[in-house]
Amino acid sequence: MIHSLFLINHSGDIFLEKHWKSVISRSVCDYFFEAKEKAVDPENVPPVLQTPHHYLITVYRGKLFFLSVIQTEVPPLFVIEFLHRVADTFQDYFGECSEGVIKDNVVTVYELLEEMLDNGFPLATESNVLKEMIRPPTILRSVVNTLTGGSNVGDMLPTGQLSNIPWRRAGVKYTNNEAYFDVIEEIDAILDKSGTTVFAEIQGAIEACVRLSGMPDLTLSFMNPRLLDDVSFHPCVRFKRWESERVLSFIPPDGNFTLMTYHVSSQNLVAIPVYVKQNISFFETGSCGRLEITIGPKQTMGKTVEGLMVTIHMPKAVLSVNLTATQGNYTYDLATKVLVWDIGKLNPQKLPNLRGSLSMPSGVPKPEENPSLNIDLKIQQLAISGVKVSRLDMYGEKYKPFKGVKYVTKAGKFQVRT
C-alpha cells in the first residue's frame, strides 16, 4: 500500500517526508518534478506516474503536493481518497492546510500520519478518533502546555476505535447542546452565448455542526425527499432507513462533518438566478478589443444575490485592460491573464456593468476564441432546488437541544460561453 509520503510545496521543495515501511530516497520525487515541469500547470500533472521501481500518486491541495510512493498494485482512488483525507484532517486540526501551518505543527502532523496509516494501510481516519488520541492545538492549550509541560497527546486511550460507532468519540459533554445544519446548494451550469442553458444541475450538501452531549440519535426528515436524485452519506447514516422511509437516521460524529451530499436531477428545470449580457470582441486591426458585461437578476425567488463575482481567463495576447465598472472593482493579473470583477450585492434597480477596451501587442493575430466567464454568487436563505428540512428529532438523550437549519445557494461551476 502507501509506502511513503512527501509533502512538496509549490516551488518544488520537499518539506516533510514520512515513511511507513523502509525508507525510500527522496530522489524518487525527481520523476514527479520532471512531470510537473512538463505539465506547466500544477493541475495538469498526471495524478499517477510510473517510475522504474515505484508508482507515484499525487494530489494537489492548497498549493501543496501530497506525493505518495506506491510499490505494488493498489486501487489509485484508494490512495487519492486517503491523501485528501489527510489534507482534510490537517484542515480540521489547524484551520488550514498550508505549508506554514504544517511546519509549525510538524510534530502533531507526524503523530497524525503515524496514527492514520499502519504499514501503509489506513488505520484511523475518523477525525473523532484522531482527536481523542492527538488533541488539536488551541491557543489555550499551548499556553497551558508551556506552563505545565503537558502535551498534545490524549492521556485517555481512544475507545472510539473499539466501538461499533467509530466516528463518535465517547463521553461528549456540552453545556449548550446545539445542532446546526447548513443546506448548501451549488448550481453547476453551462450557458451558451445567447444565454440559453446548455447544461445545468444542482449539487447539494448538508454540512452539520453537531455539539450534543452523550449518544444522541438524530432523525432528519425532508419535506420533499423525492427531489433528491442521487445521494451519498457519511457512514453514520443508516442506509436502510433512507431506503425505506427517506429520512436520515444517524448517531452523529461530534463536531463538524458533511452529513450527506445530493444531486438534484437535471430533468427538473434548474432555476438560473442571474442572466449575463456580454459582448467581447477583438478587432482584426488596431490590436485592441472591446468588452462589455452586464449582469441582471433572473430567477432569484425574491432573494438578493450577493458575493457576485466574474472571473475571466483572458487570451494570452491581451496585454492590459482599460475598463470602468459601475459597481465593484476589477483587477487584472498581468501574469496569469485573469480578470476578476468583484461586484458584491446585485442591485436590480441599477444593474452592474463593466465596459472598456482590451489592448494587445500590435502584430499579434486576434485571438480566435472569446474567453468564457465564470460566475460566482451566493444567495442566503434559499435552497434553489426547493429542498426543505421538515424536522429534526432526537432520541436517546433527555435534554432539549437547540436546532438550526440554514440554506445557502452558491454558484458551483457556473460558466457562460461567449
Add this chain to the structure above:
Amino acid sequence: MTTMQKLLQLPVNAVNIVKTVQSQVQGQEEDKSPVLTPDSGPQTWYSALQPDELRHLRSGGTGGGGGGGGDQEERAPLEDGGGGGGGTFQTQPLRHDDLKEMLDSNKDSLKLEAMKRIVAMIARGKNASDLFPAVVKNVACKNIEVKKLVYVYLVRYAEEQQDLALLSISTFQRGLKDPNQLIRASALRVLSSIRVTIIVPIMMLAIKEAASDMSPYVRKTAAHAIPKLYSLDPEQKDQLIEVIEKLLADKTTLVAGSVVMAFEEVCPERIDLIHKNYRKLCNLLIDVEEWGQVVIINMLTRYARTQFLNPNINESLLEEGGVGEKTFYGSDEDEDEDEDEKEKKAEAAALAKRKPYVMDPDHRLLLRNTKPLLQSRNAAVVMAVAQLYFHLAPKAEVGVIAKALVRLLRSHSEVQYVVLQNVATMTIKRRGMFEPYLKSFYIRSTDPTQIKVLKLEVLTNLANETNISTILREFQTYIKSMDKDFVAATIQAIGRCATNIGEVRDTCLNGLVQLLSNRDELVVAESVVVIKKLLQMQPEKHSDIIKHMAKLTDNIQVPMARASILWLIGEYCEHVPKIAPDVLRKMAKSFTNEEDIVKLQIINLAAKLYLTNSKQTKLLTQYVLNLAKYDQNYDIRDRARFIRQLIVPTEKSGALSKYAKKLFLALKPAPVLESPFKDRDHFQLGSLSHLLNAKAGGYQELPDWPEAAPDPSVRNVEVKESVPEWTKCSSREKRKEKKVEKPFYSDSEGESGPTESADSESDSASGSESASGSEESGSRSESEESEEASESEEEEEEEEEKKKKKQKEVKKTVQESESEQSSEEDRKHERKSKPRKSDTESESDEDEESESESSQSESEDSESEAEVKKKKKASEAKPPSKPVKKESKKEKKEMSLLDLDDFEPSPSPQVTPVNTFLSNSLVTDLEGLSLSDSVLAPATIAPSSALKSYELLHRITGEGLSVEYCFSRQPFSPDANMVAVQMQVTNNATTDTKNLHIEDVKLQSGMRVKEFPEIELLAAGETATAVMGIDFCDSTQAANFQLCTHARKFFVSIQPPVGELMRPVFLTENEFKKEQEKLLHNLGQLMGMNEITEKLTLDAKCRNEHAIVQRVTTAANLSRVPCGSDKECRFAGRTVTSSSLVLVTVATKEEGAAQLTVNCEKMVIGTMLVKDILLALTQ
C-alpha cells in the same frame, strides 16, 4: 529458540550495553559534531525551512538549562515570525549532545522537548540516527507522548541499527501482556514495524498470540502485522497463512478489512481460504470501515470470477425468455430481492434443468450487499462497487453504477481523472449505461487539460446516431478553445465520430476541411491527419479535398501532416494526375531538409508515381532514390534500396518486379479509428494496472469466468466438534466454557471478558444505542446479527448432520412450525413450500433459514442473543417438544445432585434418559404404550387448536390498522425462555401501511422482548402475521410497547394469562407422582406451601374426562400426563422462564364434585393458575 532466549536475556544487561554503546557513539561524534554534516547533500531543499530550524536551534541553546526549553519552543514562532535565518544557522549548530543531555534528564518535559525536535528532524528527512542509543533508553518512559515519539523514532531507525533496536524488544514483549487491549495493540504494532530480521520468531509468536486475543482490536493489529512480517521474511509464509486462515474466520467487522488486506498481500492465490468466509464477508461488508470495504470488494470480485458462472452468458436466450424471466433478473429493488432469492433457491433444481443459467444465490448475495455502498462518501468504495458490478453483474443491472460514478465527477480533479479513465473503458462495452448522463461530461474551459481529453474520450464513446448532432455542436465550441492540445484531441474525436457514424461523415469532413484554413498550424496538422483517415473510406468523391490538401504542402510544416498529405496523393494519384508529379517535384527539392517520416513518404510517392506515370516521373524518382541512398537514416536507405529493386526493372531483378504495381497500389483497408481504451477492461477496473494500461507489480489477474461452476457447497460453513456439547448445557455453562476454552470465539463485537475495561464501555455504548429505540432499523448493529446468523447456521448444520436419518420427517414439521411463526418474508416462501418439500436438498433450506434470520430484528443484548439463537436452532432442528426434554433432563441432573444426599431418592434413572432422546414420534409411541387405558386426547401433546385471541389494537383507534394476538403455544424458536405471541395484523385502511415495527419497549425489570421483524409493506386489505417473543419472567406483568408504522405510533400492551406462562412437559405417571412428592417436601420450605387445593363443582357440560382435559389445556398450556385411573386427570408443565414445574391434578368425584390440586414452586403462579382453571371448569 536459542536466538529467542538470547533476546530475552538481553534486557538484563541493557543498561550496560546502552552505556557502552553510547560512549562509543559519543566518542565518534565529538569529531563530527554539527548535526547536519552527515546529510549535507540535499540541504538545498531545505532553504525554506530554516526559520523553523532556527526555532529549534535557539531553544536548543537554552534547552539544557532546564524547564525553560519547552517554554522557548512555544514562544519562538511568535518572536521570529518566520523571517530568514540562514546565517545564524551556521553559527549556532544544534548539537546532538544537547539533545542527548535532554533525553538523559529526569524531567519528562525535557525529554519531550528533545523528542519533538528529533521527530521534526526526521520529518524533514534529516539524519538523526546518531541519537539512537539515547532515544531507545526512553522506550519505557512513563510519559505517553514521549513514548509515542520514541516509537516513531524507533520505527524509522531500527532497521539501520538492528543491534541497538533489540534493546527495546523486552518493553514491547511486556506490553503484549498488558491487561489493556490498546497497549497490547500498540506494542504489537511497533514490534512488528521495526524491521529487524532477528526478531522474526518473536514477531511470529506475538502475531499468533494476538490472533487469538480476546480483543478484536488486538486481532486487527495482528492482521496488520502479518504483511509486515511477510515482507521481512517470506519464509514464514506457511505459518502466516495459518494465522490468516484463523483471522478470516473472525466474525467482527473490525478485523475483516485488515485480514483481507493481509490475505491479498501474502497469499492472494489461496482463494480456497475464502470459501468458508464468503457469506460472512458479504454480510459484514456494510459495517466494515471504508478502507476495508475497498479491499474486500476487490478481493470478492476476483473470488466471484472463479466461483460463479458468467451471468451474461445467455444474454440472447434471456431476452427471449419473456417477461417473467426479465423481472426475475432485472429487479434489484431491495424488497423484491429477498423474494427473488428465495424463488431462485426454491426453484434452483428445477430451473437448472430448464434454463441453462441460474445465478448462484451467493453471487446474488454479493451483488445485493454491495449495492448500498454505491452511496458511500468514499470515492474508492464507490469505484470498487462499480467495478464489481461491471465485472460481475448481469447486463441489465450494471446500469445502477452510472449515477454514482457521475457523482464522483464533482470531486477533486485527481478523483475525476481516475473515474473518467474507468468510465471511458466502461463506455466502450456498455454505452447505454452512461447515455442519460451525456451532459455531465460536457467540458468547461476551466477543466485541466487531462480531464478535458478524458471527457472528450467519453463523449466520443457515447456518440451514436441520435445524439451525434448535440455532440458535434458541443465539439464545435471546443475547437475554438485556447488549449491547443485539447483542440487537437477534439479533432481526433470528430474523426472518430465520423468513422463510426456514417450519417455524419460528410458533415464532419467538411468541418475538418474548413479547419485546414485555421491559423494555428497544430490544428491544421491534426485535421490533415484525420482527414487522411476519413478519405480512405471513400476517396473517389473527394478529389477536391485532395487537391486542396496538395496545396497545403507549401505551408504545413508539421511532419505528420506532411507525411499524411504525401501518402494521400500517392495513394490516389490517379484522382489528381496533374498535381501529383508537381508535388513530387517540390518534395524532391526539399528532400534533404525533411523529417524522416516525410522522407519515407516521399519515396513512397515517387514509387507509386513511377508505376502509374513513369513518363513524367522517372527522373524525379531516380533522383529521390539517389538522395535517399545516402541518407543518414538507415531506414530510409533500406527503403530506397528495396524500392529501387522492386520498381526499376533490371536484368537481375527477380520475379517480384512484375508484381510491383500490385504490391504498391493494392486496395488498402480504411483504418478503424479506435478508442485507446478499447480492451482495457481485461484489467480489473479501478486498479492501478488499468490506469496505466500495464501490469503493475503484485497485480492479480481477473480470471475468466469458469466454464462450469465449481461446487457451491464449499461455501457452506462447517461444523465444529465441540458445538454439540454446548447446545446441551445451560446458557451459563455454555458461556463459561466458551470463555475458558475458546476465548476468541466467545467475543464478538467487543464483548469480552470482564477484565476488559474498555470493552465494557463499548458494550454500554451499544446498549444506549438500542435504548434509543430505532435500533431495529439501524444498519450498524446488523452486523452483530448476521454474525449470529452465521454462527447459528453452523450449529444448525451440525444438528442437521446428526439427525440425517430422521431428517425428512422432522424437517417438514420444522418448516411448518417455523413458517407459521416467522415473518412476512417467510410467509411468502411458505406459499412455495410445495416445491420446497419435494426438494430434499438440505443446503438450500439452511440457506434460507439463515437468510430469514438475518433479516430479523434485534434484541437488546447481543450476548444473550447468541445463546438464544443457539437454542432456537437446537429447537428448530428437532421436533418441538425436544428442547423441553433436554432442559428437563439437565435440570433433573442438577436437582438430583442436590437431592441425592439430602432428601429424597432421586427419580429413577432409567426413565429420564429415555426421555431425553425422545423424538416426537417416539413420544407418541410411548403414549400408546403408557399404562393409561384411556384414549388420550390429541390436545395432550399438541396445543389446543382453538387458540383464544386478544385484541391489541382496534381498527378504529389504529386508524384502519387492527392487530389481534394470541399465544401460539409454539416454542419461540429464537429464545426458549420466551413466550411466542402471534400477531395478526390487518390493514383495513385504503392506503398501504409501511414499516410496521415495534419501538420503545417498556418492561418490568427482567423482562425481555424479541420483536418481530419489521413488516415493510402491508397493502390495503391485506393481513400479515408476525411472531414476537416475550419473556414475562414468570409474572403476569404487561409488556408495554409502541407499534409503529411509517406514519403513526400506537401504545399497546400485552398481558399474558397465567396459563400461557408455561409450556407442556411430558411426564409419566410415576414421574409425576415423584415430582409432586418432591415439591411437597421441598428444600427447607414449609410443607404444603407448594400445593394449593381447591374443591369445586364441575360445570354440567364438563363432567367427562375429555371435556376436562379440553378445558384445562385451553386455560393453561399444559400437557396431559397419562394416568391409570379415570377419576384423575393430571397435567404437567414448566414455567417458561424459570422452568419451575407446574403440576395440576383434577380428581373427579360423584355428581360433578371435584378437587383441583396445583403444585408449583412459584406460589403466585400456583394461586393464579388455580383461579383460572377453576373458572374454566366451572363455567
